[in-house]
Amino acid sequence: MTAKKNIILFWFTNDWGKYGSAYEEIALALAKNPDINKVTCILPPVKAQDQRFMANIHRHTKNLMVITPFWQSINKSGIGYRLRKWFNYRYPPLALLRLYLYFKGYRKENTVLWVYPPHKFIPELINNIPHKILITQIVDTNNFRVDENHNIEFSMMQYTELAQSANLVITSSANNHSVFSKLNKNCLFIENGVSERFISDPSDFPFIKNNIQPRLGYLDFIYQLTDIELIRHIALSRPNYLVLIAGPDGGILEASGITKLSNVKYIGSVPYGQTPSFLRNLDICLMPHKDNDYSRSLIPLKLFQYLASGRPIVSTKIAGTERWEDLVMLSESYDAFVHNIDRTFETDNLEKSTIRINAAKAENWDNRVERMMSKLIEFS
Numbered sequence: 117m118t119a120k121k122n123i124i125l126f127w128f129t130n131d132w133g134k135y136g137s138a139y140e141e142i143a144l145a146l147a148k149n150p151d152i153n154k155v156t157c158i159l160p161p162v163k164a165q166d167q168r169f170m171a172n173i174h175r176h177t178k179n180l181m182v183i184t185p186f187w188q189s190i191n192k193s194g195i196g197y198r199l200r201k202w203f204n205y206r207y208p209p210l211a212l213l214r215l216y217l218y219f220k221g222y223r224k225e226n227t228v229l230w231v232y233p234p235h236k237f238i239p240e241l242i243n244n245i246p247h248k249i250l251i252t253q254i255v256d257t258n259n260f261r262v263d264e265n266h267n268i269e270f271s272m273m274q275y276t277e278l279a280q281s282a283n284l285v286i287t288s289s290a291n292n293h294s295v296f297s298k299l300n301k302n303c304l305f306i307e308n309g310v311s312e313r314f315i316s317d318p319s320d321f322p323f324i325k326n327n328i329q330p331r332l333g334y335l336d337f338i339y340q341l342t343d344i345e346l347i348r349h350i351a352l353s354r355p356n357y358l359v360l361i362a363g364p365d366g367g368i369l370e371a372s373g374i375t376k377l378s379n380v381k382y383i384g385s386v387p388y389g390q391t392p393s394f395l396r397n398l399d400i401c402l403m404p405h406k407d408n409d410y411s412r413s414l415i416p417l418k419l420f421q422y423l424a425s426g427r428p429i430v431s432t433k434i435a436g437t438e439r440w441e442d443l444v445m446l447s448e449s450y451d452a453f454v455h456n457i458d459r460t461f462e463t464d465n466l467e468k469s470t471i472r473i474n475a476a477k478a479e480n481w482d483n484r485v486e487r488m489m490s491k492l493i494e495f496s
Contacts, residue, residue, distance in 0.1 A: 158183050318470040
């Protein structure tokens with residue numbers, strides 16, 4: 117690479133710092149990369165009651181900024197309404213953001229625009245932020261989402277358009293790679309990774325050391341991917357085990373009634389900084405995911421975090437787990453899942469914990485980003 121690049125990352129959700137999503141870890145790894153000068157992560161615009169000017173700008177590290185634009189450059193209300201209205205019309209937030217980035221050294225020839233669809237703000241960024249290279253990264257395929265607020269038609273159109281127009285497409289599942297490589301010859305398949313903060317020391321079952329009830333844990337978004345009925349089957353089959361469910365609820369837990377079971381406890385979202393500790397204190401990590409079109413479009417980020425914790429893992433047999441069959445107990449039925457939990461308590465040990473952790477170390481985000489950068493060099 118002849119000169120260091122500036123990266124502008126756009127993610128489709130305002131969740132920086134909440135869940136350690138893929139874009140966040142990639143932004144942090146990019147900011148440490150010697151071939152990168154600066155990284156700016158732009159999140160979707162929001163309305164703000166106490167808005168001052170243009171955007172909320174947070175400097176996360178020396179060369180990593182996180183910007184949340186406002187829908188108007190300044191508040192419409194207050195003294196001088198007409199002047200404020202004129203200012204918002206004359207100087208929209210993206211125009212000011214573009215000027216701000218210019219003063220920070222972002223120029224067309226040194227800027228890479230890196231977007232994660234789908235979002236209606238992406239075309240505005242492409243049209244208003246000068247850049248030499250466009251990267252589209254597909255972490256999952258929202259075409260298969262079934263929540264009523266999601267516009268599937270828009271997603272399908274934007275995925276296709278961005279895949280065709282990008283200089284580089286990055287996918288995190290084999291299924292997505294097979295789809296998007298047909299739209300763009302420069303298409304990479306790079307799985308999710310794991311942050312160093314999740315790498316633990318090998319350990320045996322915590323319940324033995326602490327003389328407590330064995331703890332089975334599921335940590336993830338609780339939505340259409342989660343097989344609630346499988347979790348219910350586990351809890352009913354093994355009432356002497358405590359089943360912990362953690363993560364944002366997409367509205368299915370309460371309706372299922374599963375938390376009324378005496379050995380099932382929903383603890384809500386675990387702050388990202390506390391996630392490694394939460395996993396280390398489980399006896400077995402569960403991945404009770406449904407095998408459907410949506411699950412085939414992604415490789416769970418939690419799989420790598422589970423491995424790094426050293427704890428044993430019992431999972432359904434879904435896309436992305438096949439290369440881990442020596443380290444993960446894969447289950448093809450509800451009864452097999454429960455049987456694998458029993459087998460894990462009988463056979464797992466400190467040596468296996470060590471093997472899982474060592475395997476996870478090679479799956480770190482720095483290595484993932486290094487592969488992405490190697491491909492990016494070709495466009496310089």
